[in-house]
Amino acid sequence: MDDIILSTQNGEPVASSRDVAKRFGKEHKHVLAAIRQLLVAENSATKFFHETEFEYRGQKFPEYLMNRDGFSLLAMGFTGKEAVQWKLKYIEAFNQMEKQLAQRPQLSRAELMAQALIAAHDELEHKDAQIAELTPKGIFADAVSASKKSILVGELAKLLCQNGVQIGQNRLFSWMREHGYLIRDPKRSDYNMPTQRAVEMCLFEIKETTVVHSDGHTSINKTPKVTGKGQIYFVNQFLNVRAKRLEA
Numbered sequence: 615m616d617d618i619i620l621s622t623q624n625g626e627p628v629a630s631s632r633d634v635a636k637r638f639g640k641e642h643k644h645v646l647a648a649i650r651q652l653l654v655a656e657n658s659a660t661k662f663f664h665e666t667e668f669e670y671r672g673q674k675f676p677e678y679l680m681n682r683d684g685f686s687l688l689a690m691g692f693t694g695k696e697a698v699q700w701k702l703k704y705i706e707a708f709n710q711m712e713k714q715l716a717q718r719p720q721l722s723r724a725e726l727m728a729q730a731l732i733a734a735h736d737e738l739e740h741k742d743a744q745i746a747e748l749t750p751k752g753i754f755a756d757a758v759s760a761s762k763k764s765i766l767v768g769e770l771a772k773l774l775c776q777n778g779v780q781i782g783q784n785r786l787f788s789w790m791r792e793h794g795y796l797i798r799d800p801k802r803s804d805y806n807m808p809t810q811r812a813v814e815m816c817l818f819e820i821k822e823t824t825v826v827h828s829d830g831h832t833s834i835n836k837t838p839k840v841t842g843k844g845q846i847y848f849v850n851q852f853l854n855v856r857a858k859r860l861e862a
Contacts (some may be wrong), residue, residue, distance in 0.1 A: 618707040618826040619835075621679070623664060627711035627824070629685050629704065631678040632668065637700045638692050642677070645688070649678050652687055659687060682708045707826040714824065714834075764819050764839035770848060779852040796838070808838050817844035 662684030768783040791798035808818035
């Protein structure tokens with residue numbers, strides 16, 4: 615419980631309102647209420663908070679991601695000796711992650727624009743090709759609607775089930791390893807991470823979360839997430855296999 619977990623959004627570290635509630639010994643609903651009061655009182659504070667949601671037992675609930683400024687605004691209302699200690703730990707966590715982000719090579723504006731244009735062109739070509747091939751087209755629409763953000767492999771398994779492909783998370787991981795999309799050697803440190811081929815195809819992205827441990831050292835947890843392009847790709851892979859079996 616002494617470890618602080620930050621993630622990144624738009625290139626800057628952010629903290630979760632749920633995690634903040636846990637550390638400061640508060641109910642999440644009270645932290646949400648405090649954030650909303652800040653947003654009502656000061657409209658400019660909206661740039662410090664991003665409303666999102668999390669899933670618990672099949673239901674979705676709201677939460678906020680906040681950058682350093684958002685956390686500072688919120689934490690000003692937290693008092694007590696333990697609150698001060700947690701504020702200091704969060705400040706250190708933000709410092710550590712900002713330092714790590716600053717050490718990463720920065721792309722020039724021209725390079726960023728070139729990457730965006732290439733990605734947009736590839737995505738349009740891919741979608742046009744899949745629209746022509748996939749039937750019924752309602753299934754493709756489901757995949758596209760789910761592809762607005764990257765999702766976990768377990769969530770992709772649910773998406774496949776919604777489209778008539780019965781496969782669980784463990785079986786999907788095994789299938790991806792067997793077909794060369796994920797590293798299959800359990801002895802490797804990057805086991806279950808995307809292969810170079812899968813990365814070059816833009817099927818996965820790696821979400822990094824920085825964990826600040828109670829002894830002061832930091833570590834980075836890496837989680838593979840299926841991109842929007844990857845979701846469409848894998849849905850169509852399984853649907854094409856199913857269609858061939860039916861034809862046979």
